[in-house]
Amino acid sequence: PNGTNINNGCGSTHIEGLQKLVKENKLAVGFAYDGDADRCLAVDENGEVVTGDVILYICGKFLKERGLLKNDTVVTTVMSNIGLYKAFDRAGIKYEQTAVGDKYVYANMQANGHCLGGEDSGHIIFSEHAVTGDGILTSLMLCQVMAETGKSLAELRKDLKIYPQLLVNVRVDDKELALNEPSVQQAGKEVEAALADTGRLLLRCSGTEPLVRVMVEAQDDETCNEMVYKVVDAIKASGHAVS
Template sequence: MGKYFGTDGFRGEANVVLTVEHAFKVGRFLGWYFGKEHKARIVIGKDTRRSSYMFEDALSAGLTASGADAYLLHVTTTPSVSYVVRTEDFDCGIMISASHNPFYDNGIKVINGMGHKMEAEVEEQIEAYIDGEIGELPLATRENIGRTVDYAAGRNRYIGHLISLATRSFKDTKIGLDCSNGSASSIAKSVFDALGAKTYVINSEPDGTNINTNCGSTHIEVLQAYVKEKKLDVGFAYDGDADRCIAVDENGNVVDGDLILYVCGKYLMEQGKLEGNTIVTTVMSNLGLYKACDKIGMKYEQTAVGDKYVYENMLENGYILGGEQSGHIIFSKHARTGDGILTSLMIMEVLMEKKTSLGRLTEEVKIYPQLLENVRVKDKKTARENPEVVKAVEAVAKELGSDGRILVRESGTEPLIRVMVEAATDEICAEQVKKVVDVIKAQGLCE
């Protein structure tokens, strides 16, 4: 991770951590960097946060000042920016979003010409420019000054692409969608309506400050209650920029990223379409997923947390399905990044083809209780490597044995140490997490 760019872009509270000056400089650098040999074409999308408009203007000003043309998709999803970049010959893309964070945060994700997250070396150069370590960049003049272009047509082409991927009509299927008052609000319903579903939508009226507020994939209990109340066949909840999906089965049970990987992976394996009979997971995936995979002969890889790392592993090894427990699922045949709406469509393909319910398909996975506690610390690396903390973690791991596990890691976006334990019962999880958290506090590592 760099000084500003974490695993999911440059993120923080708008005009506190991430300012318009930062956005302007990001635009200035990218416009110059990609415009050395031709007039750069860069596409920008944004979510529904109040500050997204401000950052869109600042980025556009920086890009055009450096001579690039900025194409505006307006309110759209992160995966739609990725799709447009790689299919319409843009030099790069920018998504303005802080994903599942509160409305007052925002972020800048830079997407390369292949449709996945920008290479670390380019992000490092952007950071150097922001900090004044690179000399002032030339300003474009006269006819070389860039322009902004309304490019809502790009978003519409993405919607058409999603509709084209469905292999079956969803006629007479009752589907619930929680759009998190975010990016999915402008796309998801039209896709499911076009495919014939009886679509029931909640949290699809963004006002700039209600994105992710008691809704979406981080507040799945809202959709759970809605699915049961309306007696729906299935429900899908997205996060603010719609690159995540968490599902709810017909009984109101949560189907997270691990279960989605199992359901879709098993289906693809049965079809002979799962490359290497392998799915790519992260270290946060549940032990229950791995035990279920072992039973059916489905292999798995583990990466660091972040869909960026999942995709790198998939790319390197030719795997076609990977993702995170949090709902970032990558179907590399169709996308280069997590795509919540696409994930919904892939789940629907399994349900329609197998003529069964999502609840039935997840029955064979016994998910282990899992407890994650975030501890705010002064310095993440110092806290994680503290000898007493290391000793406590090793003691817990030994005690759990093969019936559980402990994972202690640094947050990629906040000053937090994340302590996660999986075990046979919630009580064991709580007991073992407390042992490590108490040591962190006793060592004076907390903020």
């Protein structure tokens, strides 16, 4: 270690090595953390990645079934997958959405008395135990669910279908003007109408860069690509896109 190579080729941002290790050694689970260990992703016994959305589903359902999920609600961000919300609906779990960032998740939890929230990136907050994401705590909570239910991670996640997602960032001269162009808004409405309840469009400005972010979730990759580029092409045609 030299102070600049934290999680070099490993950890939650390079999880491939852990996937290989778990499969080759027939392990029950593997955990991966980011550099400061406030994020946790897991790998199930089949070598499949267990993202933050999957962790929220597994832990939310476990707590709900035991009467421990306060307000029967899980706090997510706008980037959580539509498949998570559909699974929550089936499980009778309510949810709230915040802006991207675990600080917004916790603010909502604190204001409304919720006990579970997080992001797909692996920031998971269990407010009964901590006020921020804690990778070790998340690992322990997943182990508790597995131990008490007697089920593997693959079994615990089997009723959750994560929809394909495509995100395209378009660099523009003025992100607010580009986002609010009538032609761009119209393209967005047409995409939402076409997707109906089989997917979703998230169209927003970057908080830190001159970008408009176009994200679509749909039942297949082809639809994601078609719908994303319908909006991307509208942004480019508006004259605001820059190379």
